[in-house]
Amino acid sequence: MSQSADGIARWRRVADEIREMIGGGLEKLPVETELAARFGVNRHTVRRALAALAAEGLVRSERGRGTFVERLPERLVYPVGARTRFTENVSRLARQPAGRLIAATREAADGQLARELSLRPGAPLHRLETLHVADAIPLSVGTAWFPAERFPNIVAAYAETGSVTKALAAHGVDDYRRHQTRIGAERVGRADAAHLACPADGIVLVTESANYDPKDVPIQFSRSRFLADRVELLIDS
Amino acid sequence: MSQSADGIARWRRVADEIREMIGGGLEKLPVETELAARFGVNRHTVRRALAALAAEGLVRSERGRGTFVERLPERLVYPVGARTRFTENVSRLARQPAGRLIAATREAADGQLARELSLRPGAPLHRLETLHVADAIPLSVGTAWFPAERFPNIVAAYAETGSVTKALAAHGVDDYRRHQTRIGAERVGRADAAHLACPADGIVLVTESANYDPKDVPIQFSRSRFLADRVELLIDS
DNA sequence: TTAGTCTACTTGATTAGACAACTAGATCTG
DNA sequence: CAGATCTAGTTGTCTAATCAAGTAGACTAA
Numbered sequence: 001m002s003q004s005a006d007g008i009a010r011w012r013r014v015a016d017e018i019r020e021m022i023g024g025g026l027e028k029l030p031v032e033t034e035l036a037a038r039f040g041v042n043r044h045t046v047r048r049a050l051a052a053l054a055a056e057g058l059v060r061s062e063r064g065r066g067t068f069v070e071r072l073p074e075r076l077v078y079p080v081g082a083r084t085r086f087t088e089n090v091s092r093l094a095r096q097p098a099g100r101l102i103a104a105t106r107e108a109a110d111g112q113l114a115r116e117l118s119l120r121p122g123a124p125l126h127r128l129e130t131l132h133v134a135d136a137i138p139l140s141v142g143t144a145w146f147p148a149e150r151f152p153n154i155v156a157a158y159a160e161t162g163s164v165t166k167a168l169a170a171h172g173v174d175d176y177r178r179h180q181t182r183i184g185a186e187r188v189g190r191a192d193a194a195h196l197a198c199p200a201d202g203i204v205l206v207t208e209s210a211n212y213d214p215k216d217v218p219i220q221f222s223r224s225r226f227l228a229d230r231v232e233l234l235i236d237s
Numbered sequence: 238m239s240q241s242a243d244g245i246a247r248w249r250r251v252a253d254e255i256r257e258m259i260g261g262g263l264e265k266l267p268v269e270t271e272l273a274a275r276f277g278v279n280r281h282t283v284r285r286a287l288a289a290l291a292a293e294g295l296v297r298s299e300r301g302r303g304t305f306v307e308r309l310p311e312r313l314v315y316p317v318g319a320r321t322r323f324t325e326n327v328s329r330l331a332r333q334p335a336g337r338l339i340a341a342t343r344e345a346a347d348g349q350l351a352r353e354l355s356l357r358p359g360a361p362l363h364r365l366e367t368l369h370v371a372d373a374i375p376l377s378v379g380t381a382w383f384p385a386e387r388f389p390n391i392v393a394a395y396a397e398t399g400s401v402t403k404a405l406a407a408h409g410v411d412d413y414r415r416h417q418t419r420i421g422a423e424r425v426g427r428a429d430a431a432h433l434a435c436p437a438d439g440i441v442l443v444t445e446s447a448n449y450d451p452k453d454v455p456i457q458f459s460r461s462r463f464l465a466d467r468v469e470l471l472i473d474s
Numbered sequence: 475t476t477a478g479t480c481t482a483c484t485t486g487a488t489t490a491g492a493c494a495a496c497t498a499g500a501t502c503t504g
Numbered sequence: 505c506a507g508a509t510c511t512a513g514t515t516g517t518c519t520a521a522t523c524a525a526g527t528a529g530a531c532t533a534a
Contacts, residue, residue: 007525009486009487009488010487010488011487011488031513031514031515032514032515033513033514041488041489042488042489042490043489043490044487044488044489044490045487045488045489047515047516048487048488055292055424055438056424057424061514061515061516062496062497062514062515063495063496063497063514063515063516064495064496064497064498064513064514064515064516065496065497065498065514065515066497066513066514066515067514067515075421077419080420080472081472081474082474177474178474179473179474180471180472180473180474181471181472181474182314182469182470182471182472183317183420183442183469183470183471183472184312184442184465184469184470185422185440185441185442185465186440186465187292187293187294187440201292203422203423203424203440204422205420205421205422205442228421228422228423232419232420232421233419233420233421234417234418234419234420235317235318235417235418235419235420235472236416236417237318237319237414237415237416237417237418244495246516246517246518247517247518248517248518268483268484268485269484269485270484278518278519279518279519279520280519280520281517281518281519281520282517282518282519284485284486285517285518298484298485298486299484299485299526299527300484300485300486300525300526300527301483301484301485301486301525301526301527301528302484302485302526302527302528303483303484303485303527304484304485475534476533476534477532477533477534478531478532478533478534479530479531479532479533480529480530480531480532481528481529481530481531482527482528482529482530483526483527483528483529484525484526484527484528485524485525485526485527486523486524486525486526487522487523487524487525488521488522488523488524489520489521489522489523490519490520490521491518491519491520492517492518492519492520493516493517493518493519494515494516494517494518495514495515495516495517496513496514496515496516497512497513497514497515498511498512498513498514499510499511499512499513500509500510500511500512501508501509501510501511502507502508502509502510503506503507503508503509504505504506504507504508
């Protein structure tokens, strides 16, 4: 707040002015030195303002090219319910869905996973990291754990079909449902940001839920991270 | 990435080192000048690192006092469903709930609000800004719109009772429910951050939904912002 | 004792300057 | 003409220095 008549930091007012410029509909901002001259402040003060605007998702700076206004496309509405299926959800919106396997490992169930999947701690699991894309735009990354004994070939089945539903069907599970879903939000992790092709300071909606077969035996626990800029969740009651 | 042997920015490595220090369990970080001396960099480089850590929610700087490690308390689980009621949700958890009126204005329905509330555009609405607190910890701020003609005294009723349910009961609405809830996430706004007593770069879960009376007439549209650090939403299917 | 004041310390803001790393287009070269 | 090279322009990083503003404790005066 210092060095300023009315006690409001200069960079905040610079940010406000740039925000107004953005409203005018321009696509590329003037370069930092130009902005600094125009507002009569140091280039660093402009950079502080731009950092704030970038954190709001309004602008994006690219080294050597310039600073560009971010025009957010409309967010895709993703229904969450007992029968949430990524492929169905996305194709209903006339978009082209795709699931891609990023990585697969075998691991032992820790306390939480054992509880969620009704297994003993230490039970073998397949862990799949997957990326979900609609119209070539990454929407989410997910981690899914399956009991390895019941679903020995889940990794290959998913890699082949790109669909959890089909991979489970290959193991004789025709239908499944979820009872509860927990939803949180946090800053995107570094690895997820790379897969989602989003800024490092992006925000993800995190859903955690278990899927159950028709006999109410848990068959999968998953933790999905949806990029909040691109997706909004819809709860039907 | 400049001025550095291996192409990784100094402030990133400083941030990593501080992150490790935090893991050690200390509560207050050394002062910026001390950190700068210890890592052999300028104080501004330390500040750049601290800004990154603050954005991750790991530390919080207070002018004149120092920089402190943030220990996140467990998040409160907030069920979202057809009969979501803040007071019930919170008191079920043996916490002390409280709703406080921040502001109330009269405004005309815009296109979206008119559609959500089945009113003509321009219809008069009461708009209430409310703050929701559990055990003196702010959890969420909400904006609620009510048709002014049907609920003329909603502002006074809410101010008195601190509860939407009771305020509606005073207007003869015994029960209400919601059909859908949309959930998104974004950076907290400046005014909200002040009310929620959270860092300016906090993240909020945003829920939007309409409530309907037993005859399925919409009586309220609301947009709540839950601080993601303190709350997690639970969907029951 | 109490209330006010002073002071050292700490983070916040701003300016100045320098160089690194990257981009895109112009220019040169075979 | 194709490809390599150069160059001006742009953002990223880092150092240095200074003052503002808030905090907390010590000190002082009533």
